[in-house]
Structures are given as structure tokens and as C-alpha cells.
Amino acid sequence: MSNAQRALEHAKTQRSAYMSGFSELLRIPSISTDPNYKAEVARCADWVRDEMRRIGMKNCQTIPTDGHPVVYGEWLEAGADKPTVLIYAHYDVQPVDPLNLWVTPPFEPTERDGKLYARGSEDDKAGVWANLKAIESILAVDGKLPVNVKLFFEGEEESGSPNMHPFVAGNKDLLNADLFVLCDGEFVRDQPSIVYSGRGIVAAEVTLTGPDHDLHSGTYGGTVHNPLHLAGKIIGSFHDDAGRIQIPGYYGAVRDLTAAELANLEQLWARTGVQFKERSGAAHFWGESVASTAVRATALPTLDVNGMWGGYQGPGTKTVLPSKAGFKVTMRLVNDQDPVEIGRMFKDYVMSFATETVSIEVSVPVAGYPFSTQFEGAGVEAVQQALVATVGKRALMERAGGSVPIAGMFQRELGIPMTHLGLGPGDNIHSPNEYIVIEDFYLAIDTAIHVLYNLISFK
Ligand SMILES: [Zn+2]
Known part of the structure; x- marks a missing residue:
């Protein structure tokens, strides 16, 4: 024995x-x-x-x-x-x-x-x-x-x-x-x-500041830059129509799966893919032309806006041009993507939208490899x-x-x-x-x- x-x-x-x-x-x-x-x-x-x-x-x-x-x-x-x-x-x-x-x-x-x-x-x-x-x-x-x-x-x-x-x-x-x-x-x-x-994780928070107090949109609309508009423009620029992240250099340290990894992933997905879709409650997935769902869900980085704020959110109408706006983001990283470096890329990219009419602050509180x-x-x-x-x-x-x-x-x-x-x-x-x-x-x-x-x- x-x-x-x-x-x-x-x-x-x-x-x-x-x-x-x-x-x-x-x-x-x-x-x-x-x-x-x-x-x-x-x-x-x-x-x-x-x-x-x-x-x-x-x-x-x-x-x-x-x-x-x-x-x-x-x-x-x-x-x-x-x-x-x-x-x-x-x-x-x-x-x-x-x-x-x-x-x-x-x-x-x-x-x-x-x-x-x-x-x-x-x-x-x-x-x-x-x-x-x-x-x-x-x-x-x-x-x-x-x-x-x-x-x-x-x-x-x-x-x-x-x-x-x-x-x-x-x-x-x-x-x-x-x-x-x-x-x-x-x-x-x-x-x-x-x-x-x-996957690794980076969390970021962006604050945009326009006028130093909320203004009347009838008086100042069209003459003062609305920070919510700029927030929307930035967010809208994160992905192209296919779902690829547009921040320069973002995919630099991402490598393709090997043939063996891909075969293994497909085998696993054959067992879990249906449930993955059912649990999401989404009728259609997004980003299919970038890569398969299995690859996008596990082997590619992400960038998601988790919430955004600014202006008036209550019932009815309020004719306000807000002073401030902001949003929170989390990014999931793969392979050799360094969360500190990705955090910096994100910050540089968002800061490049700053103008003399709206200032921007970016903080990156969480970075996990x-x-x-x-x-x-x-x-x-x-x-x-x-x-x-x-x-x-x-x-x-x-x-x-x-x-x-x-x-x-x-x-x-x-x-x-x-x-x-x-x-x-x-x-x-x-x-x-x-x-x-x-x-x-x-x-x-x-x-x-x-x-x-x-x-x-x-x-
Ligand atoms: Zn445990």
C-alpha cells in the first residue's frame, strides 16, 4: 500500500x-x-x-x-x-x-x-x-x-x-x-x-462644477455651460457603438485567450450560459460584435457608470441650470492591467474634457489587481x-x-x-x-x- x-x-x-x-x-x-x-x-x-x-x-x-x-x-x-x-x-x-x-x-x-x-x-x-x-x-x-x-x-x-x-x-x-x-x-x-x-477593480468618482450656484434656466440657459451636459458627453464617449471602451491605451495589457482557454470557457459556458442570461433579465445582450458573451463577461475589461447625479430629480418641473453634476464608475480589469495605471488613464481621459466653463475633479478611491x-x-x-x-x-x-x-x-x-x-x-x-x-x-x-x-x- x-x-x-x-x-x-x-x-x-x-x-x-x-x-x-x-x-x-x-x-x-x-x-x-x-x-x-x-x-x-x-x-x-x-x-x-x-x-x-x-x-x-x-x-x-x-x-x-x-x-x-x-x-x-x-x-x-x-x-x-x-x-x-x-x-x-x-x-x-x-x-x-x-x-x-x-x-x-x-x-x-x-x-x-x-x-x-x-x-x-x-x-x-x-x-x-x-x-x-x-x-x-x-x-x-x-x-x-x-x-x-x-x-x-x-x-x-x-x-x-x-x-x-x-x-x-x-x-x-x-x-x-x-x-x-x-x-x-x-x-x-x-x-x-x-x-x-x-478581474481587478478600479472605482472612480467624477465631480463637475459649472457656475458657483444653481441658476435659472430661462435667464442663463444657452449662455452658461451646464455641467450635466458635459457629464453626459463624457459618459457617452466611454464606449463606441459596438461596446468597445474608447479610453486611449485601455486595452494595452489585455491579451487574447489561448485556444485551450477559449475551448475550456466555451465548455463551461455551455453549462452556465443559459442561466447567466435568465438571471440577467435582459432580453438582449450588448457588445456581441466585440467578442462572445462568455469572453466579455470574464476575459475583457469593463467600464460601467454606477450612478449619476445633478440638478433637479423631484416631481414636476424645475427650471434649474445646476451648479454641479457628477457620476460614479467601476471598471473591471483583466490580465496585466494595472489598476493604478488604469485609474490614471481614466483620470487623464476625463480631465481632458475640462474647459474654462466647467471644471472637473476625479478621485480614484479603490484599486484592486x-x-x-x-x-x-x-x-x-x-x-x-x-x-x-x-x-x-x-x-x-x-x-x-x-x-x-x-x-x-x-x-x-x-x-x-x-x-x-x-x-x-x-x-x-x-x-x-x-x-x-x-x-x-x-x-x-x-x-x-x-x-x-x-x-x-x-x-
Ligand atoms: Zn471565503
Whole structure:
């Protein structure tokens, strides 16, 4: 019997112990966004650190940040010829309201119909626990891990990771590794997927100022420049009729999908495209001549006006020529588009409309980097082969249309290859009655075991 098989056998004999340990973890209300739970988040961090220690990890510690602590542990005795794998998950959870919609209390894990209900069961204590139990199973039968492992569990993912950038930037040596495995997300037995790309985001706000106070449109209309008109002109110029963004240089760092990526995207879209359209409620999509809907939704940048204001919006007529107008924009970025640079391009473009009759101010409060993990290669193949072994299927590679700013930050700061492994087999994340399917969770643990063995030759 191979070492991997012995570890899998061991995990099987420990199933009920692993589930009762998981329930203990789930009982700690580690809600990171609510200051009232600060002590509970800290208690959860200590609990996870102690568990790391108990299973045989070394140098286990909670590391304070300006927010909630990071839990870190390592096992680096596999040898210098073996790769070092940095595994990320988060131990904090979402708030629980509305509490009355929970069938059983969110922090009293309860089993019903093969499911375990509790806040955080899928997102992302499953990611924490599956990795700990995989490591425990291997160390129990083998006394060593097949690769060097660093565990990095965050405590403020659900509150927007405000302290992760300084933490990662300040701990590059501690976190240095050959591969980063992002364990946050779903484990879907029927058809697993690996998220390999997420878009970046830039948010901007534009304020236009004309006369220093609102004027009478009968007296001054046609003689004083109306800032709302200029706002409309700017907004109207963002896209051409086909839907392509007109800001000079905007597409400079956008690359075409490879043939393999395109084929994969089409395969995924064949399953999800109809639902995507139904959920939108839109009778027709826009921008078809630029690229297919699937590509536009995930592999091209966007620019959307989220709201605009100015002048009179109440009932009836008001003959006003407004002093001020404004609008808010978000842009989603792909590939190597740098949000700081795109923010500057946007600002330069909008400012070029300023005249002596209307002044313009642009602020860019949010800038998050896009990320793309491996699409092919040894890291992703280790996950693929693990899934083939446990659920009998390769994952589809998925491009997220939304943003995971922290992933882009990891990628930039750490500069190491990255892959994604979702270990939460359930539903209702961020909602009442979050759960995992217990049988599938055992498969997630098995998958985590396989991944560690599959990575032996990653380096
Ligand atoms: Zn999460």
C-alpha cells in the first residue's frame, strides 16, 4: 500500500473524530467584521494554532496584525529537494443575520439529512479543517509530509482583508514558497471547478462644477455651460457603438485567450450560459460584435457608470441650470492591467474634457489587481489528478467575472505560482443555513491528501 493510500485509510477510520473536531471549530463565532466578536476571533485563532500544534506542525503561532491575527504553522522537514507549498484559507466567518431564518442556531453545528449546518461550515472553515485533517492523516501514518508545508490562515477575509497587504509585504520570507494554494471556495463533487482568474477593480468618482450656484434656466440657459451636459458627453464617449471602451491605451495589457482557454470557457459556458442570461433579465445582450458573451463577461475589461447625479430629480418641473453634476464608475480589469495605471488613464481621459466653463475633479478611491493563477502546469495538475482520484473528474477551469483583490495582492507581493483548491462542499455561504454535505467533505479531505502527494515533483 502506498503512503498516500495509508493516509487515506487512516482518514477513513478517523471520520467521526474529524467531524466532532470540526464541530468544535464551528462553535467558535469568529465573525471578523463585528467588533463585538473580536475576542471570539482571537479565541478561534488560538484554537486553530493549538490544533496545528497537536497534529504535529511546527513553529505554530498566532501573529497579531492591526486587525485580527494570522495563524501560521509549518512543517519543513521534507528536504530541500522537495517543494514548499504555502496553503491559504481563512478561519473568520460572515455575520449570521437574519438570525430568525436559521433552522438551528448558526454556532450550534447540527446534522440533518447528511448535512452539517453551521456558519462557516463551507466558507471557509472547511478550507482550514480539510487541510489540517489531511496533514494529520499523513503525519499519523508516515511521520512526515511528502512536501514542505506552510499554513497561512487569515482572520479577516470576510471583512475585506484590511491588514493583509501590510502583513504579506512585511512577512515575505516567512511566506516564501514554490507554490501558493488558495483554499477558499466550493468543492462540487458532480463537476468541480478551479478558479484561475478574477478581474481587478478600479472605482472612480467624477465631480463637475459649472457656475458657483444653481441658476435659472430661462435667464442663463444657452449662455452658461451646464455641467450635466458635459457629464453626459463624457459618459457617452466611454464606449463606441459596438461596446468597445474608447479610453486611449485601455486595452494595452489585455491579451487574447489561448485556444485551450477559449475551448475550456466555451465548455463551461455551455453549462452556465443559459442561466447567466435568465438571471440577467435582459432580453438582449450588448457588445456581441466585440467578442462572445462568455469572453466579455470574464476575459475583457469593463467600464460601467454606477450612478449619476445633478440638478433637479423631484416631481414636476424645475427650471434649474445646476451648479454641479457628477457620476460614479467601476471598471473591471483583466490580465496585466494595472489598476493604478488604469485609474490614471481614466483620470487623464476625463480631465481632458475640462474647459474654462466647467471644471472637473476625479478621485480614484479603490484599486484592486486582477489575478490569474496557473491555467496549466504542475500545480494545477496536482489538483486535477487529486480530483480525478476522489470524484472521478477533472475540474473545469473557471474565470471569475468578479474580483478577489486579495488574490491579486498575494500574486504581486509573493511572486510565486498559484493555484486554487475549493474544499467547501455545501451551499448558502454568507446566508442563513450554511451547510456542508458530510460525505462530500470526507472527499474534500481526501483530495487535500492527494494534492500534497501529487506535489512531490512540483519543484
Ligand atoms: Zn471565503
